[in-house]
């Protein structure tokens with residue numbers, strides 16, 4: 001596994017062909033699997049108005065914005081892996097990681113509103129011949145970016161990355177009380193495969209997780 005534990009056991013950054021993907025990200029409209037799509041009129045409603053959000057691969061120089069977002073995510077909710085303060089706030093770790101990740105093994109995408117990072121998705125392929133057809137997915141959005149379709153767009157971008165590389169299975173785990181995430185995963189074609197009993201300890205209490213997965217090729 002190339003994911004440094006200091007960053008996050010379940011998600012940090014990149015995958016290349018940056019020029020190609022940035023070009024896609026700059027396109028104003030189009031299929032969301034182009035890795036970039038604006039919300040309706042480029043704006044999400046409510047008090048938290050996102051001016052011009054796009055999905056793209058972060059450059060290593062953007063590690064500070066992404067690290068800030070990841071730390072904020074840890075503070076905002078308890079449905080992801082890391083507790084507040086458990087992640088390193090030093091952007092150099094992420095910067096280094098971003099600069100070496102291989103696009104065939106990692107899909108790391110961030111929702112940016114200008115220079116501000118609002119959320120991310122990370123898919124990482126298995127490291128061995130017998131597991132590299134499969135990728136493990138982690139996703140998280142700051143509260144202000146939720147409920148506007150960005151989660152779905154990020155997962156659709158992962159589907160496209162996977163399809164282009166012959167990745168046939170996407171899998172993840174989710175706490176059984178995380179209704180929003182389970183709703184998103186089902187909406188995007190993931191199904192429950194099993195129950196991981198007491199797989200996490202949340203504030204001193206054991207919590208179950210669903211194992212969920214999506215096959216991108218027909219069942220054999």
Ligand SMILES: CC(C)(COP(=O)(O)OP(=O)(O)OC[C@H]1O[C@@H](n2cnc3c(N)ncnc32)[C@H](O)[C@@H]1OP(=O)(O)O)[C@@H](O)C(=O)NCCC(=O)NCCS
Nearest residue numbers: 079140141146147148149150151152174180181183184187
């Ligand atoms: C889970 C998460 C990524 C969803 O992202 P999102 O951008 O809010 O979701 P979207 O707006 O793209 O919604 C897509 C679908 O998800 C489902 N969904 C979204 N929010 C939901 C909710 N609160 N309850 C039930 N289903 C929900 C719906 O089916 C929705 O489709 P619809 O809009 O056609 O009804 C976001 O809530 C989040 O980041 N949560 C905190 C971090 C986290 O828990 N990550 C997952 C760890 S496993």
